[in-house]
Amino acid sequence: MIFIVIFIGFVAVLGKIVYIQAVERDEWLKVAEKQVPTNRPIKATRGNILDCNGRLLASSMPQYYVYMDTRVPALHDKGGELFQKHIDTLALDLAAVVGEKSAAEYKTRIVNAYRHGEKRLRVCDHRINYLQRQALEQNKLIKKGKYKSGIFFEDQHRRIKPYGILASRTIGGIYGEGGNGKSGLEKGFDKELRGEDGMSSIQRIGGRNESVTVEEAKDGLDVVTTIDANLQDIVENALLVKTAERNAKWGCAILMETQTGYIRAIANIDRDENGEYLEAQNHAVQRVEPGSTFKTIALVAALDDGKIDIDDTVTVSRQPWKYFSVKHTDAHPMDTMLTVRSALAVSSNIALAKLITRSYEGSAKKFVRRIEKMGLLDSVYCEIPGADKVRIDVPRDTVTLSKMSYGYSVEMSPMQILMFYNAIANNGRMMRPMLVTSIQQNGEEVKRFRPETVESSICGSRTLRDIQGALHDVVWDDHLGTAAKKKWSRKAQSNLVSIAGKTGTAQLIIPGHGYSGRHHRMTFVGYFPEENPRYTCICMIEDPQYPYDAGMDCGSTVRVIAEKTMAYTGCYVFRDGEKHLEKR
Numbered sequence: 001m002i003f004i005v006i007f008i009g010f011v012a013v014l015g016k017i018v019y020i021q022a023v024e025r026d027e028w029l030k031v032a033e034k035q036v037p038t039n040r041p042i043k044a045t046r047g048n049i050l051d052c053n054g055r056l057l058a059s060s061m062p063q064y065y066v067y068m069d070t071r072v073p074a075l076h077d078k079g080g081e082l083f084q085k086h087i088d089t090l091a092l093d094l095a096a097v098v099g100e101k102s103a104a105e106y107k108t109r110i111v112n113a114y115r116h117g118e119k120r121l122r123v124c125d126h127r128i129n130y131l132q133r134q135a136l137e138q139n140k141l142i143k144k145g146k147y148k149s150g151i152f153f154e155d156q157h158r159r160i161k162p163y164g165i166l167a168s169r170t171i172g173g174i175y176g177e178g179g180n181g182k183s184g185l186e187k188g189f190d191k192e193l194r195g196e197d198g199m200s201s202i203q204r205i206g207g208r209n210e211s212v213t214v215e216e217a218k219d220g221l222d223v224v225t226t227i228d229a230n231l232q233d234i235v236e237n238a239l240l241v242k243t244a245e246r247n248a249k250w251g252c253a254i255l256m257e258t259q260t261g262y263i264r265a266i267a268n269i270d271r272d273e274n275g276e277y278l279e280a281q282n283h284a285v286q287r288v289e290p291g292s293t294f295k296t297i298a299l300v301a302a303l304d305d306g307k308i309d310i311d312d313t314v315t316v317s318r319q320p321w322k323y324f325s326v327k328h329t330d331a332h333p334m335d336t337m338l339t340v341r342s343a344l345a346v347s348s349n350i351a352l353a354k355l356i357t358r359s360y361e362g363s364a365k366k367f368v369r370r371i372e373k374m375g376l377l378d379s380v381y382c383e384i385p386g387a388d389k390v391r392i393d394v395p396r397d398t399v400t401l402s403k404m405s406y407g408y409s410v411e412m413s414p415m416q417i418l419m420f421y422n423a424i425a426n427n428g429r430m431m432r433p434m435l436v437t438s439i440q441q442n443g444e445e446v447k448r449f450r451p452e453t454v455e456s457s458i459c460g461s462r463t464l465r466d467i468q469g470a471l472h473d474v475v476w477d478d479h480l481g482t483a484a485k486k487k488w489s490r491k492a493q494s495n496l497v498s499i500a501g502k503t504g505t506a507q508l509i510i511p512g513h514g515y516s517g518r519h520h521r522m523t524f525v526g527y528f529p530e531e532n533p534r535y536t537c538i539c540m541i542e543d544p545q546y547p548y549d550a551g552m553d554c555g556s557t558v559r560v561i562a563e564k565t566m567a568y569t570g571c572y573v574f575r576d577g578e579k580h581l582e583k584r
Helices: 002-022 025-035 077-097 103-116 130-136 184-188 190-194 229-245 291-304 340-346 349-360 364-373 398-404 414-425 461-476 550-569
Strands: 038-042 056-068 151-160 198-205 208-215 222-225 250-257 263-271 313-316 321-323 326-328 336-339 436-441 444-448 453-455 500-510 514-528 535-542 570-575 578-583
Touching (some): 077 103, 184 190, 229 263, 250 414, 250 550, 291 340, 291 364, 291 414, 291 461, 291 514, 313 340, 313 349, 321 349, 321 398, 326 349, 326 398, 336 340, 340 461, 349 364, 364 398, 414 535, 461 500, 500 550
Antiparallel strands (some): 250 535, 313 336, 514 535, 570 578
């Protein structure tokens, strides 16, 4: 008898299994699907970008969407008693804290959603910040929690730059609100900044869908830059004033710490179609024809190769010097004989073309190879992705070589020009331009980037002294110096800080017309204080209105930057009848 009962039970169970598999299979699969946990990513908070003093240059600030599930049972119990009791105070608090709408408008929106049983009502049109969320959480209904109030918050992290456009192009940007870096340091250090997303699972627990954290998100690391926000402000303001005053197309200025190569400020200003100035392109790392700032590089090569001596002479004339098919002219024409030193001070194209062609005629490859040895063609020279490389090709003929001598048929970025002149200021030691000093996690250093030497010496000590003397004359020889004081302008001469450097002027190429005699790119690059250089600075201005003068336009800008930089970082004092530099 017992066996029969067991057998009947077994047949019944087997029959039920067959019935479920054959008849109810699809229905039970649907039920099973509802029980499968749904995985959702937990977005990691992107790390901060800081200046050298720990001030925020870029940060991800939490913001929140406010949603309401008007279907939660607690809001409908006892004829909706809880909802009716608190709807007015909820609407009032929303109006007071968020302020997008009046209390009446908030109430109407929520009541309509309540009547239609909306699952996901966006209570506020825009996101709110953390302080606003804290204030709303004091509301009596919201305090009861999302399963009674229906109110819940979804966070979004927005990338902000507390200093606005300050160094904006260098800091860079990201894709969307929480995407990867797309430019500047945001892109260069994207791996460190973005962190690692976590994972949550939506599971059915106790009749409700609950979010369960499966793996915690690992927030991004912080990037500490070499930029000093105060110096950045000084450089940007000086550049903006001059660029706007000269109605120029764009301007760029960079301030580098001489001994370390740390970039303390980097500014880019572009004029838009409405005549307003903003940061649009990172001209600091885009190569252009450097013009006369390249003359120093050419002379270092010739002097160090023993091709010429600093006191050698060369004849120049008011008339163009014709070299095969090319006519070389000077911006400051004169009939005279110049030494190599004075030729650099007055920035004579004719003198440089004669000197370099005579030195390297038939051996142009040696000229380029000598420049390579200085470290100028270093392939990785800064942390900004997409930075242009130097273009200095071996010329196919001496005509091209003659134009190269004063900065045509070659291309360098302002950063690379600055790197070379900084080596002159640094007693021949070329430093790699640096924008980042460390990576941190919660204030603790994870990785340190040390100053890096590109070349321990770009030339011999004698060549270095000769070139430093010539760069002094550019600013302080009132007869020849292109950045020396004139009646109408102080140019790069300062009563507060001694500056040495070089002007540069390059004609611009107008599409369809070639080089234009009315459109120019102006540059001044120099270091200060000359007797003990602490900073090297370049200013480049594209297409200023007539009249244009590199010493007046860019030399004066560097002078203003130098004076204000010294006021911020140090000061001159007189002691024992002599002038000394003291650190504040």
